[in-house]
Amino acid sequence: MYRNGHLHAEDVALSTIADSVGTPFYCYSAATLTRHFTLFKEALDPLPHLICFAVKSNSNVAVLKLLGDLGAGMDVVSIGEYLRARAAGVPGDRIVFSGVGKTRDEMRQALLGGVRQFNVESEPELEALSQVATALGMEAPITLRVNPDVDAKTHEKISTGRKEDKFGVPISRARAIYARAAQLTGLRVIGVDMHIGSQLTELAPFEAAYVKMADLVRDLRADGHTIERLDLGGGLGIPYTRSNEAPPLPTDYGAMVKRVLGDLGCEIEIEPGRLISGNAGVLVTEVIYRKQAEEREFLIVDAAMNDLVRPAMYAAHHDIEPLVEAEPGAPMLPVDIVGPICESGDTFAKQRALPPVSAGDRIAFRSAGAYGAVMASEYNSRLLVPEVLVSGDHFAVIRPRPSYDDMIARDTIPDWL
Numbered sequence: 001m002y003r004n005g006h007l008h009a010e011d012v013a014l015s016t017i018a019d020s021v022g023t024p025f026y027c028y029s030a031a032t033l034t035r036h037f038t039l040f041k042e043a044l045d046p047l048p049h050l051i052c053f054a055v056k057s058n059s060n061v062a063v064l065k066l067l068g069d070l071g072a073g074m075d076v077v078s079i080g081e082y083l084r085a086r087a088a089g090v091p092g093d094r095i096v097f098s099g100v101g102k103t104r105d106e107m108r109q110a111l112l113g114g115v116r117q118f119n120v121e122s123e124p125e126l127e128a129l130s131q132v133a134t135a136l137g138m139e140a141p142i143t144l145r146v147n148p149d150v151d152a153k154t155h156e157k158i159s160t161g162r163k164e165d166k167f168g169v170p171i172s173r174a175r176a177i178y179a180r181a182a183q184l185t186g187l188r189v190i191g192v193d194m195h196i197g198s199q200l201t202e203l204a205p206f207e208a209a210y211v212k213m214a215d216l217v218r219d220l221r222a223d224g225h226t227i228e229r230l231d232l233g234g235g236l237g238i239p240y241t242r243s244n245e246a247p248p249l250p251t252d253y254g255a256m257v258k259r260v261l262g263d264l265g266c267e268i269e270i271e272p273g274r275l276i277s278g279n280a281g282v283l284v285t286e287v288i289y290r291k292q293a294e295e296r297e298f299l300i301v302d303a304a305m306n307d308l309v310r311p312a313m314y315a316a317h318h319d320i321e322p323l324v325e326a327e328p329g330a331p332m333l334p335v336d337i338v339g340p341i342c343e344s345g346d347t348f349a350k351q352r353a354l355p356p357v358s359a360g361d362r363i364a365f366r367s368a369g370a371y372g373a374v375m376a377s378e379y380n381s382r383l384l385v386p387e388v389l390v391s392g393d394h395f396a397v398i399r400p401r402p403s404y405d406d407m408i409a410r411d412t413i414p415d416w417l
Ligand code: LLP
Pocket: 054, 056, 057, 075, 098, 099, 158, 195, 197, 198, 199, 233, 234, 235, 236, 271, 272, 273, 274, 275, 310, 314, 370, 371
């Protein structure tokens, strides 16, 4: 939001942070994270529920602590994410462990550390978890992630609930696998889990999946299983452009959940990531050069695909705004916004209409709070991008920019070289 001509995060001008931290950097708003979490809470009340933030979307420990302190649980997919959640002070009994390839070592650590449930994704995983828990003399609470064979109508790379996708167990085999789970030692069946994809912009695929889930719950109960928790996954989409997108809101989603699943007497768990963190963050970068080529003009900025990979990886759109508001009536001219990395895929936007921006000016990529910093790498030996959290009129660096010495010191030269 512009205030006095300057783009602000809450009450702090992003230029102030850029002056202090340098560019590029990610910046998140505590108030927006809080608001998005609260929206889900209000949408599901008064159903008993736990909102498990998908740590994969933004795993900064300060962000996790903020949400954990509001009462959020966490959805983790690796022991690394589990340990981050614990470091943020989230108790084990609020952490659900998802993921298609949990190792025995990860299972052991989570069992010993305390975990709310494992969302088991295959029969071999079920057998492995049974063995690990039995060896520890423990009982692992489990759901099975069921693949309902529903097309989420989202990007190919983030659709997860069709039968050709690698996730979950086929719904047609669910009863047989639950029967197997009930025979195995060290396991306690407590519910059913689903996650059909990410950035869903319609409710219909969710509803189709949850109708199948409700039928399955009735069948499983008839088979004698105790089904007391339903994990509905995440995936509710966000607007990436401010003009023409209006995906369903948490309220709409909550109303549908109550209608389809409300009478089953289960505790509801959801795993939203993007809707909570996506529009709570921006990536700020500085223009290094404005370059006129034969066919078009390029803005070469100091962020690159290693810092925000979504445009290169999913052809994703992020709105772009200069930190200093354009003069009224300034011309909007098409430019290609690119990073310094040595491949043409390092392009954030092509022929994007922007007001005049010159070298030294800064711009922000919006909707970058989810799947931004977490997907960053050091490609081209670029330093991992720092992260900043704003609350009201103050900000804090929640991950500093490393030094080149830190980066290089992680490599070791063998003594025979
Ligand atoms: N639960 C499970 C089991 C998941 O696999 C995911 C996301 C979520 C929850 C959270 O979904 P969300 O509410 O954030 O849509 N890197 C991609 C997105 C990958 C999503 C993977 N799974 C992107 O940048 O669009």
